[in-house]
Amino acid sequence: MTNTFAFDHVQPVRSDVAAKPAAQHPQSLLDLPHGEARQSLLTVHSILETKLPSGELSIYEAGGGSTSFLPLGVLRRAHVTVVDIDEDQVNNNDYAQKTILGDIQTHRFPKGSFDLIICYNVIEHVPDVEAALSGFCEALKPNGMVLIGAPNPRSLSGIVTKYSPHWFHVWFYRHIRGDKNAGLPGHAPFPTHFHPLVSLPNLEAFAARNGLQMIYRKQYESPRYPEMRLRKPLFAALVDAGAKVLNFLLPGKTDVRQGDYHVILRKH
Numbered sequence: 001m002t003n004t005f006a007f008d009h010v011q012p013v014r015s016d017v018a019a020k021p022a023a024q025h026p027q028s029l030l031d032l033p034h035g036e037a038r039q040s041l042l043t044v045h046s047i048l049e050t051k052l053p054s055g056e057l058s059i060y061e062a063g064g065g066s067t068s069f070l071p072l073g074v075l076r077r078a079h080v081t082v083v084d085i086d087e088d089q090v091n092n093n094d095y096a097q098k099t100i101l102g103d104i105q106t107h108r109f110p111k112g113s114f115d116l117i118i119c120y121n122v123i124e125h126v127p128d129v130e131a132a133l134s135g136f137c138e139a140l141k142p143n144g145m146v147l148i149g150a151p152n153p154r155s156l157s158g159i160v161t162k163y164s165p166h167w168f169h170v171w172f173y174r175h176i177r178g179d180k181n182a183g184l185p186g187h188a189p190f191p192t193h194f195h196p197l198v199s200l201p202n203l204e205a206f207a208a209r210n211g212l213q214m215i216y217r218k219q220y221e222s223p224r225y226p227e228m229r230l231r232k233p234l235f236a237a238l239v240d241a242g243a244k245v246l247n248f249l250l251p252g253k254t255d256v257r258q259g260d261y262h263v264i265l266r267k268h
Contacts, residue, residue, distance in 0.1 A: 028069045033227055036220035040262050044147065045071035047216055047264055051145065052115060060114045060139060062104040062132065063122035064096060065089035065186070069149065070118065078116075083107050088186025105131040109139040120149040121188075124161075129195035130206070137210050137267070146212065146265040148203070153194045156243055157222050157259035162194045176232055177224070200261060212265040222259030 029045075032038040049071055057078040059070070064082035068075055075095065082096040083104050090099045100107065104119075105128045117136045123129050136146050152158050161169065169189040173182030181187040196202050200217070207214055228236035246256045
């Protein structure tokens with residue numbers, strides 16, 4: 001079951017926020033098809049714009065290539081430091097003030113360095129997520145926040161990704177999503193590990209043990225589904241039919257199409 005936790009009266013994004021001119025949104029949001037993923041990212045943007053301190057911000061992006069998922073209003077007043085283990089990803093980055101070729105599992109910053117740490121579509125690729133998250137906790141300022149965007153390993157797409165070979169991921173990106181560069185150096189998809197902490201219940205327990213309050217949590221339908229419905233409607237219809245059967249057979253109000261999630265954690 002999907003739950004949205006809202007502390008401190010954090011509200012879902014207003015319609016006037018969603019209607020902002022395109023120039024005020026990052027390309028990563030504009031590239032998302034209309035649906036739950038786009039709406040959740042707009043809500044994330046609204047929370048960050050409301051809860052982050054005014055003035056210049058210090059932001060650590062753990063794993064950062066050519067795409068930022070931050071609202072442009074935040075990005076424009078931020079000093080961004082990127083750490084990524086992939087040299088091509090580091091070279092592709094054109095918005096960070098500082099880029100570091102390094103491993104987010106072992107790279108450490110002085111305590112209380114950052115207002116915001118963002119780890120987006122990264123932790124599923126990390127063998128030791130606990131080491132990375134522990135470093136995030138140390139590097140955060142008091143009341144600092146961590147934004148995590150990741151796949152749900154208990155969803156249909158998460159299970160397929162976890163147990164299928166990497167060549168299948170490349171095939172899917174090239175032939176279903178239409179990404180001709182898929183699998184080339186510096187381009188997704190990247191090998192996945194799905195450490196136990198990628199699972200939302202485990203991530204929430206880790207946060208509670210380490211002085212982090214979960215102020216936003218949202219599971220949503222993977223953007224792959226609306227993409228498939230547009231590009232490959234017959235294939236999408238088959239996948240949707242299979243998902244409906246699984247939803248009927250599984251207990252509770254499970255929706256196996258909820259393949260991704262957003263989480264915002266705040267340091268006490």
